[in-house]
Amino acid sequence: MSFEKTFAEILDLLLDGVISLEEIERSIEKPRFMNHGDLAFPCFQLARTLRKPPVMIAEELSHQLQNRGDDSFERIVAAGGYVNAFLNKSKTSKKVLTEILEKQNSYGNLNLGKGSTVTIDLSSPNIAKPFSMGHLRSTVIGNSLSLILEKCGYKPVKINHLGDWGTQFGKLITAYKLWGSEEKVKETPIKELLALYVKFHEAAERQPELEQDGRDWFRRLENGDKEALQLWEWFREESLKEFKKIYDLMGIGFDSYAGEAFYNDKMEKIVELLEKKGLLEESDGAQVVRLDEAGLPPCLIKKSDGATLYSTRDLAAAKYRYDEYASAKSLYVVGNEQSLHFKQLKAVLAKIGFDWANGLIHIPFGMMLKDGKKMSTRKGKVVLLEEVLKDSILLAQKNIEEKNPYLHLKAETAEAVGTGAIIFHDLKNFRMNDIEFSLEDMLKVEGETGPYVQYTNARAQSILRKASFNKQNVQIHLNGEADWPVITELLGFPEAVKRAVENSDPSQIAKYVLDLAQAFNKYYGEVRILEENEGKQSRLALVQSVSIVLEEGLRLLGIKSPKEM
RNA sequence: GUCUCAGUAGCUCAGUAGGAUAGAGCAACAGUUUCCUAAACUGUAGGUCGGAGGUUCGAAUCCUCUCUGGGACGCCA
Missing domain, CATH: 1.10.730.10 (Isoleucyl-tRNA Synthetase; Domain 1)
Incomplete structure (x- = not known):
């Protein structure tokens, strides 16, 4: 039993229901200064009901406690409206050291999870892009969270939701076909692919038609075009090799590398479900789910050219994770800038009628800034974690x-x-x-x-x-x-x-x-x-x-x- | 414009389901090694807790307004 609890209980005995045991426990605090003892109970809130000055209450309480307190406490004294308790040092020392030596690294374990499964979406770097400092945050926060959850009785499942799908690959293929060389990519894959990506965005500023080329290539990729698919697989493989070097160095492993592409064949079902429930609407040629009642902007499900979006894949992924892992909670360790996206995701799932949507929890984090601004891969403004x-x-x-x-x-x-x-x-x-x-x-x-x-x-x-x-x-x-x-x-x-x-x-x-x-x-x-x-x-x-x-x-x-x- | 996150010492940050005298580290200065690893320890100095109201016995912490910065706001993820 914790000392706070013991202290609260003996106070409760004396206060005799003036305030509840829970309230006593909540107001017990750790004094900021050592000479005030180890635990303190402020009496100010009691002053009104007892119609006595807090200093007097504290004095009365501490006086009565002196005789009643068990040997957990060395002494209990009043000081300026507080009842301060000093723990019995020799007894406490013996108790805590014995406990730690016996329990070893299981000291501090909690059984909050009772064995329930929690999926954690973490790291999730983008294929064909360098592992940036930004991904570091998601990786280390997610990894630590999974270890903490495990200590607290949960069964964490770490999912590396690789960014291995999306319009960016259309752009990359466009760039590769225009300026790429096979040897260079084989030599230093990530570096070369990044250079192509950056070059694409530079060129697209002068030739906006390139953007359309990029979108076209992505659509061909989604339709199973052989050339596009081959290039995509190659880019993915090379990237993954490099990422694994970093994960090994940091001693981090994953239970699943199911990235966005993994959900390609699982999106249609979600889209059908949305259609069946009459949630899908056309807007400027695109398919959206309106979320006015939740006070959110509409969630885009399909682009006007029929291609899917990030949200579509995340909907499919959320459902898959619930079905596959029977997870009680599903955490997403993703940057703060995506807060709106996760609110929309939850809202759409709730609208479909999935009650487990409540278990989706976005764990946001702040950005890694460079010169006070967000780092942008598009402009090649990144710092590489490996270096x-x-x-x-x-x-x-x-x-x-x-x-x-x-x-x-x-x-x-x-x-x-x-x-x-x-x-x-x-x-x-x-x-x-x-x-x-x-x-x-x-x-x-x-x-x-x-x-x-x-x-x-x-x-x-x-x-x-x-x-x-x-x-x-x-x-x-x-x-x-x-x-x-x-x-x-x-x-x-x-x-x-x-x-x-x-x-x-x-x-x-x-x-x-x-x-x-x-x-x-x-x-x-x-x-x-x-x-x-x-x-x-x-x-x-x-x-x-x-x-x-x-x-x-x-x-x-x-x-x-x-x-x- | 709307939403959101943040603003505490020169710098980086703790402290925020209200509580006693606002704390660390770095940088600066002054010390500590015949002694268990000096990647350490001790001391000095450094603060209108962005600002203004309000609630309260009590506010860095809660409420309102406001200023500053970051970010997000439909066919990127």
Whole structure:
């Protein structure tokens, strides 16, 4: 049982129904300052009903609690309208460390999902385009979310909804036929295909008829034209090879690579269904579903030339996922700029009469900006993730040579630290914030960074190696001085996991892990852990627990924890 | 024009189902290594929480208006 709950319950006994237990629990907070204790209950809201000043209420309550409180609390005092509770440090320390050592990385697990399946749409890069920094966000947020969901009792299914269909391929084929060379594409596929794509858009500004050529080629592709299909397959294959290199580097896998093209033969049914329900209307030659009652602009289903659109494929995909995976929820980790699209998607599904449309949840995130503006593939204004990762790993390598030249597993460690820096940089802030691209910021290894957390863990591991800690039969006695801030951080891990899953917010874990690392580094600076005295085993239990939680936190972010660095 | 996201220290951001003295990191300056990894730690300095009203015992947090920036608003995804 949590200490908040114990505190709430003994308060509830005294308050005798003036406010409910739930209300008490909700208003219990963590004081900002250590000298105010570990838990606080503000009495201001009681002042009116009890018709007494809050200071007096707090004093009365704390006075009565002193005798009644069990030994969970060291003392309970009133201070300016608050009842402040100080946890019994030695008992709490013993309890939390024992729990962590026993549960290991399952400490903080929740069973919210009860085994239900959740599909997660993530990463979803566009074929024939480079893997940009923008896709990085969806990839790392989605990956972390799936790990967090798994920890909370869900069964995540990661779907990489590849952008492998659409008018862009018509444009690309047009460009390839005009200016492309087979050798060049074979040599550096993504680079060459991107160059063609950019050239197309440059040329189309002067020759607008090219746009029509592009649309024509896409229609031929949809109609199964052999030449178009061959080129498309080739582009797709080459692109996928390159993407897999990046996923391997980041240690991310998927349960499905069913991209847009996968739904080509599944769209007709949805369109028929819309027709049958009389939801389809013609508008300027195109087929649309009107959504006035939801206060949304109409959703385009078919273009005037009969070709399908993004929305059409997403409708088919949503239905397929529900049918195939029986998913209770379906998450879409897709940029903020597509919010309207997902509102429309849900509205159309609801209009068809699918009650599961409610389970569709768009997890939006802010954009990666360059010079304050959105990056645009069309203008070739992109930063390539692969190069950023390479730079970061190289820097990690350099740091290892400088700081720990005799390290074993140098290459492996550099990879873990280099990618860790990039992933952490993306996850540490709330997802809705736009991020101005800055290589300098991403490569930082000091302060609030992934390498800082990894380093903290490596320090802890180093101590454990030297002491060969044995967790059996440890008598844990901590004095609750230097170690107390670390203990309270450890205590907070389950709450951090809960916040992360409830808000679909991996940054909660990142922030937590930083706080824990900071608390531990401070402790490390103040206390000689390996000193031979009666407290040594207890201190080692603390170090071991910190390492377990740091590693688990990093794991939930999709970051590795090297034992040495 | 409509909708949406954001605005907190020089920079990057925490803190927002209202609560005590608004916190970190970076950058700056001053320190700490005969001692468990200095990718660390300690200290100094730095704030009209975009602005104006309102609700409240209490507002960075809630409401209204407003300013600034990003984005989305039919045949791209």
